[in-house]
Amino acid sequence: MTATILDGKATRNAILDELRVRVAALAERGVVPGLGTVLVGDDPGSHAYVRSKHNFCKKIGLNSIRRDLPAHTTQAELEAVIDELNDNRDCTGYLVQLPLPGHLDQGRVLERIDPAKDSDGLHPVSLGKLVLGDSGPLPCTPVGIVELLRRYDVPLAGARVTVVGRGVTVGRPLGLLLTRRSENATVTLCHTGTKDLAAEVRRADIVVAAAGNAGLITADMVKPGAAVLDVGVTRTDAGLVGDVHDDVREVAGWLAPMPGGVGPMTIAMLLRNTVEAAERGLRA
Numbered sequence: 001m002t003a004t005i006l007d008g009k010a011t012r013n014a015i016l017d018e019l020r021v022r023v024a025a026l027a028e029r030g031v032v033p034g035l036g037t038v039l040v041g042d043d044p045g046s047h048a049y050v051r052s053k054h055n056f057c058k059k060i061g062l063n064s065i066r067r068d069l070p071a072h073t074t075q076a077e078l079e080a081v082i083d084e085l086n087d088n089r090d091c092t093g094y095l096v097q098l099p100l101p102g103h104l105d106q107g108r109v110l111e112r113i114d115p116a117k118d119s120d121g122l123h124p125v126s127l128g129k130l131v132l133g134d135s136g137p138l139p140c141t142p143v144g145i146v147e148l149l150r151r152y153d154v155p156l157a158g159a160r161v162t163v164v165g166r167g168v169t170v171g172r173p174l175g176l177l178l179t180r181r182s183e184n185a186t187v188t189l190c191h192t193g194t195k196d197l198a199a200e201v202r203r204a205d206i207v208v209a210a211a212g213n214a215g216l217i218t219a220d221m222v223k224p225g226a227a228v229l230d231v232g233v234t235r236t237d238a239g240l241v242g243d244v245h246d247d248v249r250e251v252a253g254w255l256a257p258m259p260g261g262v263g264p265m266t267i268a269m270l271l272r273n274t275v276e277a278a279e280r281g282l283r284a
């Protein structure tokens with residue numbers, strides 16, 4: 001068997017078409033949503049991500065607002081930029097590119113973002129709403145994963161899902177999303193303390209690999225026909241490598257590859273959160 005590819009780029013493009021229509025409807029009412037990015041330091045990977053976010057804004061008619069700060073920026077200087085974006089009427093949503101340089105307190109920075117402008121869905125208020133089942137911005141990568149599975153009709157209700165990784169941006173919030181009544185999956189979250197990772201993965205109808213450990217998931221660990229989504233990204237001299245070994249393609253029923261799977265969906269959901277924040281602002 002060769003897996004059906006869950007094509008994140010094609011799906012992202014379909015979502016961008018849908019967003020373009022919503023942005024045009026907002027424009028008719030005099031609202032142009034604007035996505036802000038805050039980037040500290042000169043990591044080339046982070047610069048590339050931020051650049052591509054701004055390019056996609058242009059493609060769907062969003063304004064974008066860019067704040068690039070030097071690596072030696074102080075906590076107070078960064079907080080002043082956060083306060084400015086919170087007050088900036090042109091900025092309907094924004095994100096602080098992670099990770100921040102080690103001398104900055106990431107938690108304090110994220111908490112200072114106005115929750116109404118949280119495009120990432122990673123503010124403590126947004127995560128709290130997710131736990132409570134209240135509506136609000138959802139974390140981009142987890143909601144992108146759910147959206148990708150839905151658009152390919154991968155069955156979720158009753159499915160056994162094994163998520164490898166309990167990180168705050170992917171694994172942990174994904175577990176919360178998938179166990180909502182609307183998804184109804186049964187979720188196992190794995191981490192470095194998991195006793196028998198291979199056994200947990202082998203039971204799964206859906207495997208989400210979000211560990212950041214290159215080639216961790218191999219074909220012998222995957223139940224034939226399972227859906228496998230590769231989220232992890234490891235930078236090597238040979239380029240970016242995912243958590244899922246190439247041999248998985250021969251046993252999986254569906255595969256979201258890295259690159260070309262979940263990554264593009266993350267950006268699509270970031271843009272959707274920004275448009276939705278502007279729509280909510282109109283209703284409020």
Ligand SMILES: NC(=O)C1=CN([C@@H]2O[C@H](COP(=O)(O)OP(=O)(O)OC[C@H]3O[C@@H](n4cnc5c(N)ncnc54)[C@H](OP(=O)(O)O)[C@@H]3O)[C@@H](O)[C@H]2O)C=CC1
Nearest residue numbers: 165166167169170191192210211212213231232233263266
């Ligand atoms: N494609 C995309 O759109 C995105 C990709 N990413 C990528 O996804 C990955 C996860 O991101 P994030 O959640 O922020 O990362 P974290 O570093 O916060 O979390 C990684 C998790 O993986 C677990 N883990 C690591 N190695 C193993 C192992 N050998 N066996 C079992 N569990 C393991 C860790 O366990 P423990 O808790 O015990 O340490 C931890 O819970 C990263 O590679 C990141 O670059 C992130 C965001 C978006």
Ligand SMILES: Nc1nc(=O)c2c([nH]1)NC[C@@H]1CN(c3ccc(C(=O)N[C@@H](CCC(=O)O)C(=O)O)cc3)C=[N+]21
Nearest residue numbers: 095096097098099120140258259260261262263264266
């Ligand atoms: N505040 C914040 N929010 C984030 O969402 C966030 C972050 N910080 N810091 C870094 C991680 C990582 N991340 C990715 C987004 C897109 C791709 C993506 O589009 N990847 C392409 C490949 C990109 C390439 O080739 O360089 C793909 O998978 O096809 C990957 C990873 C978001 N993150």
Ligand SMILES: [Mg+2]
Nearest residue numbers: 242244245246
């Ligand atoms: Mg690979």
